[in-house]
Amino acid sequence: MRITELFDNGEFVVTAEVGPPKGIHLEHLVEEAKTYLSGITAVNVTDNQSSVMRTSTLATCVAMKNAGLTPIYQTTCRDRNRLALQSDLLGAAAMGIENILCLTGDHTRLGDHPGAKPVFDLDSVSLLYAASELEKGRDLAGIELVGEPPKFAKGAVVSPISDSVDAQLAKMERKVMAGADYFQTQAVFEPEKFIKFMEAAKQFGKPVQLGVIIPKSVGMCKFMNNNVAGVHVPDEMLDELRADKEKTKAGITGIEIAARIIRECKPYCQGVHIMALGWESKVPALLEMAGL
Amino acid sequence: MLITELKNKETILSLITGKVFIINCHGCKEIRFPEHEAEALQKELQESGNVTGILTTDYICNPDYLKQRFAKHEAEIEAADMILVFSCGVGVQTVAAYFENKRVCAACDTYALPGYQGVTPLEHDCDQCGECYLNITGGICPLTACSKSLVNGQCGGAKNGMCEVDPNMECGWERIYQRLKKVGRLDALKCPVQVRNYATDPDK
Ligand code: SF4
Ligand code: SF4
Numbered sequence: 119m120r121i122t123e124l125f126d127n128g129e130f131v132v133t134a135e136v137g138p139p140k141g142i143h144l145e146h147l148v149e150e151a152k153t154y155l156s157g158i159t160a161v162n163v164t165d166n167q168s169s170v171m172r173t174s175t176l177a178t179c180v181a182m183k184n185a186g187l188t189p190i191y192q193t194t195c196r197d198r199n200r201l202a203l204q205s206d207l208l209g210a211a212a213m214g215i216e217n218i219l220c221l222t223g224d225h226t227r228l229g230d231h232p233g234a235k236p237v238f239d240l241d242s243v244s245l246l247y248a249a250s251e252l253e254k255g256r257d258l259a260g261i262e263l264v265g266e267p268p269k270f271a272k273g274a275v276v277s278p279i280s281d282s283v284d285a286q287l288a289k290m291e292r293k294v295m296a297g298a299d300y301f302q303t304q305a306v307f308e309p310e311k312f313i314k315f316m317e318a319a320k321q322f323g324k325p326v327q328l329g330v331i332i333p334k335s336v337g338m339c340k341f342m343n344n345n346v347a348g349v350h351v352p353d354e355m356l357d358e359l360r361a362d363k364e365k366t367k368a369g370i371t372g373i374e375i376a377a378r379i380i381r382e383c384k385p386y387c388q389g390v391h392i393m394a395l396g397w398e399s400k401v402p403a404l405l406e407m408a409g410l
Numbered sequence: 411m412l413i414t415e416l417k418n419k420e421t422i423l424s425l426i427t428g429k430v431f432i433i434n435c436h437g438c439k440e441i442r443f444p445e446h447e448a449e450a451l452q453k454e455l456q457e458s459g460n461v462t463g464i465l466t467t468d469y470i471c472n473p474d475y476l477k478q479r480f481a482k483h484e485a486e487i488e489a490a491d492m493i494l495v496f497s498c499g500v501g502v503q504t505v506a507a508y509f510e511n512k513r514v515c516a517a518c519d520t521y522a523l524p525g526y527q528g529v530t531p532l533e534h535d536c537d538q539c540g541e542c543y544l545n546i547t548g549g550i551c552p553l554t555a556c557s558k559s560l561v562n563g564q565c566g567g568a569k570n571g572m573c574e575v576d577p578n579m580e581c582g583w584e585r586i587y588q589r590l591k592k593v594g595r596l597d598a599l600k601c602p603v604q605v606r607n608y609a610t611d612p613d614k
Contacts, residue, residue: 200605222565225557225575236558240605243562247603258605277566285587288599289563296562296603304566347569 119188120216120271121160122299125325131389132410133190133302133327134401135162136182138173144181152185154398157405160188160217162302162391166197169229176206179215190273191215194223199239200258204248211252211268219273219302220245243289243296246272250297274298276326277348278315279308287318294322302391304348305331307355307375309382316386325388330380332372332397332404336360369400377407384408412538413442414498414518419451425515425545428491429462430455431483433505435497437468448496448517462486470501473533476508487512499536499544499551506549506589507534513593516544521610540610546598548589555582561604 124131134155136147155161161182165175179189191210193203210218222242226234240248248258255267274293280286290301301319306312306329319326331349333339336359339351355375359366366372380390390410394401416422432452436443455461463486467479480487487493492513495502499520506514522538535554543552543561553559557575564583567574573581590596 222558222560224567227557227575238558238560239608241558241560241562241565244603244605247605275566281568281570282584282587284591285564285584288587288596292563292599292603295600345569347567347574 120269121188121190121273122271122325124159125300125388129159129389130384130410131160131325131327132158132392132405133160133162133389134158134392134394134398135164135190135192136178136398137164137167138175138178140170140172142173144173144178147178148181148185148187150398151182151187154401156187157402158392159389160190162190162192162219165192165194165221165223166229169196169224169226169231171229171231176210176213176215179210180213183213183215188217189215190217190219192219192221193245194221195238195240195242195245196223196226197234197237199237200244200248203240203245204252204257207249207252207270208263208268211270216269217271217273218249219275220249220298221275242274243292246274246293246296246298253297270299272297272299274301275304276301276319277304278312278319279304279306279350280348283315283318286315290319290322294324298324300325300327300388302327303329305329305342305393306379306383307333307349307351309379312383313386316383327389327391328380328383328387330376330390330392330404331395332369332376332392332400333359334369334372334395334397335366369397369403372397373400373404373407376404380404380408380410412498412523413521414444414496415521416444416447416451416496417517417519417542422451422494422517425494425517426455426460426492427513429460429489431462431487431490431493432464433470433493433495433497433501434464434466435468435470435495435501436466437470437497437501441498443496444518451517452496462489470495470497471504471534473504473508476504499538499542500534502542502544503534503536503549503551506544511592513595514544514549516542516549518542539606541607543604546601546604547586548593548595548598550582550586550589552582552586555585557582561606563599 163178179191182189226236276290342349496517502516519542520538521540537553568581571584573579
């Protein structure tokens with residue numbers, strides 16, 4: 119199932135994400151996903167997230183699919199050149215994985231193999247373009263594929279709360295031009311800004327899923343404010359997390375905040391993408407409180 | 411060594427809007443410059459009546475000399491809507507940085523050749539990529555100003571305008587965006603999807 123079919127039907131699409139382990143045992147991850155995320159439409163599988171080496175995304179996608187979940191194959195341009203990227207896209211389609219999310223990827227310098235060669239032969243835009251070309255039955259070199267071409271739901275990301283919203287919109291437009299079918303956003307903590315962004319992004323006519331992170335603690339939020347691009351947790355929210363330490367520790371404050379953000383933004387977007395960051399077990403409660 | 415080669419004529423003509431001032435740099439011995447082709451093309455442009463002036467000089471990569479070099483041509487430059495530079499990538503970038511509010515375009519592609527690279531000041535850098543992108547990036551080289559050498563726009567990593575790889579370095583694409591905005595050329599970001607051609611580099 120391609121999630122674009124659901125967007126086309128006007129459904130509000132909920133996705134979450136999991137990160138493969140640094141090791142070969144996928145059972146735990148799959149079990150957790152089955153327990154907490156089976157009520158969700160599809161689950162992103164990250165690609166050496168934060169430039170930290172982990173088990174192959176594609177292999178993890180297959181394991182998820184075998185367990186009855188719908189994986190979204192995230193693919194970045196950091197580790198593979200255009201031959202490898204296209205070949206893995208075809209591989210994904212061959213395994214029945216048709217939902218993809220194309221990213222540029224963090225620099226190798228930021229991860230656990232800082233001495234590795236950063237590839238960036240393609241980037242998010244040219245990777246989307248490559249996927250669009252494959253769908254037309256030819257590769258980036260213009261050479262014809264054998265047999266029926268693949269069909270993808272091609273996702274991309276956008277940062278609605280960045281310093282320069284206009285620059286983000288310009289990049290979003292390039293992604294649409296390259297074939298992006300839907301967008302997931304960076305985590306949003308300021309609904310007013312998101313709503314304003316959506317007013318401008320509407321012009322592209324592509325479904326956008328609101329990015330959500332459950333705030334776990336004041337420390338986590340401060341870390342994100344200082345280090346994560348496009349993420350800003352406002353002071354009032356930090357105060358809210360400070361107010362009742364036990365409640366925050368139990369995750370209840372975070373769930374309340376995230377649910378409130380979802381409810382406020384829901385009328386303006388076409389879905390939600392939840393980045394649980396280890397709090398997968400809290401996702402069902404969040405969905406319930408958000409009325410999804 | 412490096413080689414500069416004229417972009418194809420159609421591409422150069424498509425860059426031209428309004429009146430144009432032309433700069434040729436026949437600077438360093440390390441660069442092979444397509445003098446005759448450039449001259450022929452410039453003659454043609456002159457006949458069309460849109461050229462306000464031509465300056466043929468050397469070492470435009472050295473910003474310290476520029477003021478003095480441009481002094482005699484001030485009126486011609488003022489009258490032009492854009493400046494078309496026939497030089498290596500460093501030269502174009504230096505001129506673009508000098509004329510903050512004017513559109514500056516590259517008429518050449520710069521290719522690498524093994525050997526001595528010449529003496530250029532270090533404010534601007536050119537990787538001699540063989541398909542100069544400066545015309546769609548407002549005269550700021552995306553290959554050397556961006557840590558990932560991206561050619562289709564900013565990655566999601568810039569924080570407060572700084573690059574995700576080096577918090578002391580301004581994000582190159584942030585600079586490109588601001589520059590394009592300043593010269594009223596944000597439409598350059600609507601150009602077709604760019605895919606680099608690494609086969610231009612005889613070294614690799
Ligand atoms: S884009 Fe940069 S590396 Fe390529 S020729 Fe132009 S200045 Fe040189
Ligand atoms: S933050 Fe800017 S300069 Fe750094 S890699 Fe991303 S786009 Fe390039």
